[in-house]
Structures are given as C-alpha cells and as structure tokens.
Amino acid sequence: MIHKEDVFPIGKINKPHGINGEMSFSFTTDVFDSEDAPFFIFEIDGIFVPFFIESYRFKTDSTALLMLEDIDNEEKAREFNGLTIYLPVSFQDKVKEEEIGMSYFIGFILKDEILCEIGRVCAIDESTKNVLFIVENAAAEEILIPASDDFILDIDHEEKIISLRIPEGLLDI
Numbered sequence: 001m002i003h004k005e006d007v008f009p010i011g012k013i014n015k016p017h018g019i020n021g022e023m024s025f026s027f028t029t030d031v032f033d034s035e036d037a038p039f040f041i042f043e044i045d046g047i048f049v050p051f052f053i054e055s056y057r058f059k060t061d062s063t064a065l066l067m068l069e070d071i072d073n074e075e076k077a078r079e080f081n082g083l084t085i086y087l088p089v090s091f092q093d094k095v096k097e098e099e100i101g102m103s104y105f106i107g108f109i110l111k112d113e114i115l116c117e118i119g120r121v122c123a124i125d126e127s128t129k130n131v132l133f134i135v136e137n138a139a140a141e142e143i144l145i146p147a148s149d150d151f152i153l154d155i156d157h158e159e160k161i162i163s164l165r166i167p168e169g170l171l172d173i
Contacts (some may be wrong), residue, residue, distance in 0.1 A: 002048035005160070007041050007086035008104055010095075014063070016077035023066045023077045024059070025085060028104075029095045032056075032087060040068070041086040048086065092157065102131055102147065108160045110135055110145065113153065118164075119143060133162075145170070 011027030032040070032053075039050040054067040071077055102124040110118040110133060119137035124147070131147040145151070145166065154163040 002041060002050070002088075004048070004107070006089055007048060008089055008092050009084050010087050011085040013066075013080040013083045013085065015081055016074045017065050019074045021067060021071040021073050021077045023068075023071075023080055024063060025066050026063050027085070028062070031091050031095045033058075035091055035094050037087055037091065040066075041088070042080065042083045043086070044083075089157075102126060105133065105147075105162065108155075108162050110162050110164055112164050112166045114166075118145070118166075121162075 010029050010032065011025050014024040014026055016022065017024045031037070033056075037053065039052045041048050041050050043049075051071070052069040054069050056064050056066045058064045068080075071080070105121050106123065108121045110121060112118055117138075119135040121133045122136045122142070123134040125132040125134055125144070133145045133147050135143045135145055137143055145164070151164045151166055152162060153165055155161075156163070
C-alpha cells in the first residue's frame with residue numbers, strides 16, 4: 001500500500017483532451033521525463049493508486065498531454081480532472097530544488113531554533129510576491145510565516161521538518 005509520505009506532488013490533471021482518454025496536465029518538474037517514470041500515482045477515494053503511463057507529449061515547458069493505460073475515453077479521463085499527480089519519493093533526489101513547487105511543503109513541520117515547534121504547514125499563500133506558509137499550531141490557530149530563504153536554516157525532506165530562524169517579534173504580529 002502506498003502512503004502519503006511515500007510520494008511527492010509534481011503536477012495536476014487539468015482536463016480531458018479529445019475523446020480518446022488523453023488528458024492535459026500541468027507539472028512543476030519534468031523528472032518523470034528525465035528519469036523515465038513508468039507510472040504516475042493519484043489519490044482516489046483516499047487511496048494512492050499507480051497508473052501506468054502509455055504516452056505523453058509536451059505542449060509547453062510546464063504542460064503536457066498524457067495517456068494512461070486503460071483510460072481510453074473522455075468519460076474515464078474526466079474522472080481525473082483536478083487530481084494531483086504524484087511520484088514515489090525515490091524520484092525526489094533527482095528533482096532540482098528550484099523545480100519543487102511550494103505545495104510540496106504542505107504537511108511539513110516548522111521548527112524555530114529557539115521556540116521549538118511552531119506547527120504544521122496546512123497551506124501556502126502565493127497570492128503576493130512574498131510567499132507565506134500558513135501554519136496550524138497546537139491550539140489550532142493559523143499563523144502566517146514568510147517562506148523566505150532568509151529564515152530557513154535547513155529542510156529535512158525525510159522527516160518533513162523545516163528549521164527556521166524567525167526574527168524576534170514576528171510571531172507576535
């Protein structure tokens with residue numbers, strides 16, 4: 001059985017393309033191409049399910065068209081609308097750091113070097129130039145923390161922990 005910690009997101013299905021089961025998708029990394037991934041993983045009804053890739057072709061540097069085995073008509077393809085595309089974490093080491101989308105960090109725990117654990121990243125706000133981690137603390141309150149390289153000391157991908165040095169007073173705002 002595949003678990004959430006065994007996969008990482010690389011893109012999302014946009015919509016069917018034509019009537020033969022082809023789907024348009026957006027991606028944040030093309031590691032599936034450079035490493036010749038045999039399948040994509042999708043979360044369906046809470047279960048992570050692999051689907052073998054029949055073919056794909058690039059449209060732009062961030063979108064492509066995809067055919068999956070046994071998905072051979074528009075109706076079957078439509079069931080994938082909006083689904084996140086995952087790959088096994090074994091591919092993660094092959095991804096260049098600048099290719100990782102910010103949504104990858106959802107679920108990571110933020111720890112300050114002085115204050116210890118701040119909380120878990122529950123969302124990312126990319127609506128402004130300054131990207132923010134939306135963090136839920138132990139009291140179920142949301143805290144906004146800038147996702148700035150200036151604050152990040154270390155990222156432990158295995159343990160899903162981001163170590164920070166938060167300026168004094170930032171959490172009091």
